Amino acid sequence: MYKATEKLFEICDYGPVYPLSIFDYADKSSIREHRDAVEKEFADMDREKKSLGKLFSRIRRLLPGAEIPVVFTIISPYTQSIFVVDSAVYLGLNHYLGTDYPLYESFPDYVRRLKVRGRIPVDMAEAIIRTSYPFRPTSDYPQALSRMAYEGAVAEAVMQVADVNEQESLGYSDDDYSWLRDNEHDIWDIIVGKKMLFSSDTDIIRSLIGVGPTTNVISPSSPGRAGRYVGHRLVQSYLDANRSASLESLFSHEFYDNPSLLSLAGYNP
Template sequence: MVSDVDITDLRDECKVKIKRFDKDLFALPQDSIGNEIFDLRDKYPSFLSLFNHAIINIGGLENKNYSSYLLLFTNTYRDVFDHCQEVYDDLTWLENNLTDAFSYYKHYFPESVQPQVYTHISGFNQSIVVADSILSISLEKYLGAQNEYYTRLALPQYMRRRMDKSMIQYDCMRAWVSSEFETPDSVNTLASHMIYNGKVLYFLDAVFPDGPDSLKIGFTTRELGWCDDSESSMWTYLVENKLLFTTDYKTIIRFIDEAPFTAAFSNDSPGRAANWVGWQIVKSYMDENPDVSIHQLMQDWDYMKILNSSGYNP
């Protein structure tokens, strides 16, 4: 397992200060948004372009209808923004938690570049947006499972229960490491997807050493208990049905993608249950190979080697 690490000397270097793009955008006066947007561009040159093109998809400032589109967006989501401010006016707690996480990240990956963290309103699109040296949080995606907006959007409960402030820091680091170590074309079997996702979860073990497993993987305590109790039967099912090395994507996503449960295992199972198995494989591999660093693990795309060297046999 991940060893104890002292990050005291790294906190100043890795201190996170969140830039509140959401507040600055919605503070623009509606009657002159077309003129004021240039001040916002000067303050957020890289992020505004990302926001325009990849988050709300209204094109750039050169678009003759840009001001009208942006005004429509801010008018449509002003109530959502106001609600987010009630919940997230002060993000000091999140800055502190991310500072610790990025300090651990810096310890394990000393050559890494830390992103600037922003917040925005996406119109209920992506929860976390990652680009070159940018990580941004859609605050309206973390308003709590019972939030009225999610009811109106008819979002399923298994998704809503993870749309909570407790998940933000975990989703941030998951998104960042997934962008830093993107899956190559060789990740094309169920086993390779499981182990890749297991590596990401092991990374979360490293940067959140005191964090609960339930938040790292987004399972309830009951779902984690089911996985613990059913580990052997899940593995046996995958092996006996020769599923580990399938390259059929429709089959693969039934085991690793969002769902209320993993139907092949049980209606009592969580969705994405095979990712939990991948996590156990990676833990076993790292226990069996103590000389392998987390840095080496994340850069190792030889999934057969990891599987065979893990000694995993629940």
């Protein structure tokens, strides 16, 4: 616990660990305002312990190159709910207090709907996967296709290790997910027709996969991160056509940077 606290204080720039600094940390308004709600909501964490135990077991089996960290629960002063440092992962319980939690009222719907206990295994899986298998393109200017394929690989891995469906992995509401499914062909046509697929423009890539209410480069009506949805569809098509491919192989640049990826995947929405 001391080493974990020491690392947390280093990350948060709170200086060395000693009784007064721990008291100061606990007394910060960003920590104190959530304390009662966290203690009440998470008085019993048996559910999380069981679900995370199953999650880590699947990760060991399906992603042997991933490191399983030690989990420490905290009240996080940051907007990031989970972060991995060395062999430890810090789980900010104040980010999972339910959609009706009063201090979430100012958050947009697409953020607030994900702040529920059921998201903990999904978010934990994604944090471990991204840390263990970061995006490492061969080019200094990766194309949108490469990043979309990587994001699709992350979504697929989360589905398999967290035992959730595509909608849960990607974090969409029913309406947003239905819109993406109904418009998948049109989304692909826009990405290809506007020459975004092989673009290295960081603004375009950020718009396609970045968190937000919409994907404006597709349509004002499109839910956010539409490029990530299409990326996962591409990955599913690739796995259907290449059944011997392992889950771990999707995180190699030989996959997401492969110039023949489109033909290998045979994606045709």
